[in-house]
Amino acid sequence: GQQVMQIPQYQHVQEGEDFTTYCNSSTTLSNIQWYKQRPGGHPVFLIQLVKSGEVKKQKRLTFQFGEAKKNSSLHITATQTTDVGTYFCGVNRDDKIIFGKGTRLHILP
Amino acid sequence: GAVVSQHPSRVICKSGTSVKIECRSLDFQATTMFWYRQFPKQSLMLMATSNEGSKATYEQGVEKDKFLINHASLTLSTLTVTSAHPEDSSFYICSASLPNTEAFFGQGTRLTVV
Numbered sequence: 001g002q003q004v005m006q007i008p009q010y011q012h013v014q015e016g017e018d019f020t021t022y023c024n025s026s027t028t029l030s031n032i033q034w035y036k037q038r039p040g041g042h043p044v045f046l047i048q049l050v051k052s053g054e055v056k057k058q059k060r061l062t063f064q065f066g067e068a069k070k071n072s073s074l075h076i077t078a079t080q081t082t083d084v085g086t087y088f089c090g091v092n093r094d095d096k097i098i099f100g101k102g103t104r105l106h107i108l109p
Numbered sequence: 110g111a112v113v114s115q116h117p118s119r120v121i122c123k124s125g126t127s128v129k130i131e132c133r134s135l136d137f138q139a140t141t142m143f144w145y146r147q148f149p150k151q152s153l154m155l156m157a158t159s160n161e162g163s164k165a166t167y168e169q170g171v172e173k174d175k176f177l178i179n180h181a182s183l184t185l186s187t188l189t190v191t192s193a194h195p196e197d198s199s200f201y202i203c204s205a206s207l208p209n210t211e212a213f214f215g216q217g218t219r220l221t222v223v
Contacts, residue, residue: 033211042202043153045211088153090212095141097204097212101152 004091006100014108019076021103023089032072033090033097034063043088046074081107112136113205115215122193122222130188130218132203138183139205143212144176147200159186159203193222 006023013019023032031050035043047056049065049072056063060083062075076083086102112135122128132142140161145153157178158166165178175197177189190197198221204212 031209035212042214042217043204043212045213048211092209095208096143096155096158097206098155099153104150 004089004098004100006089006103008103009101010104010106012106012108013079015081016078019079019083019105020073021087021089021105022071022073023091023100024071025091026070028069029091030069031092032065034072034074035088035090035099036085037088037102038085041085076105079105079107081109083107113203113213113215115203115218117218118216119219120221122220124194124222125192127189127191128193128220130190130201130203130220132186132188132205132215134184134205134213137205137207139186139207140183142180142186142203142205144178144186144188145202145204147202147217149200153202156188159188161186190220193220195222198222 004023004025031048033048034046036046037043047063052069053067054065060077064073074087084107086104088102089100090097114133114135116131120128142159144156146156147153155168156171159178159180161180161183167173180186200217200219202217203215206212
């Protein structure tokens, strides 16, 4: 079935540094979604990308969808302690959403 | 955004007993809900798709007799962990979504079997 690979699994950054997580699929995706899960919390939807080459921004977060619609990235500029958590990408498959393994972001003060 | 409510948030039960977890979509009708299991610091593992008015569809490797799912109405799905054992201890999360849209997650249930 459709799998989505997400890297890295963990990332430690100094506060103020940038952070990027990547998701890759072997098949063309209809769309891709990004979620954030704070420690002890539940995943919360951030954004959905649909168009080839699409770039969307939410304050310090930049989301990109590859031209071939097989990969996506989430980039955080100048991380803050509030960015701590696990970031998941999710793809639709047969009316389900399949999630990547997630990237756990830890911020060093 | 849509709200999905999950209850209870935490439960501790004795080994051999059964535990029921409820998932409600509060402001939209969900013909389909999903149940996930998450181990500490790991990803969301889809367990089953709950279909209103019909049998749930289980993912490979998930025991349907162990994890009973009932979706009796368009706003309520329940997951019952039967004859729970310590290895069933985990974080269980439900979600609901409309086709090809984002998922709205419940708050999750942390199950501890002692």
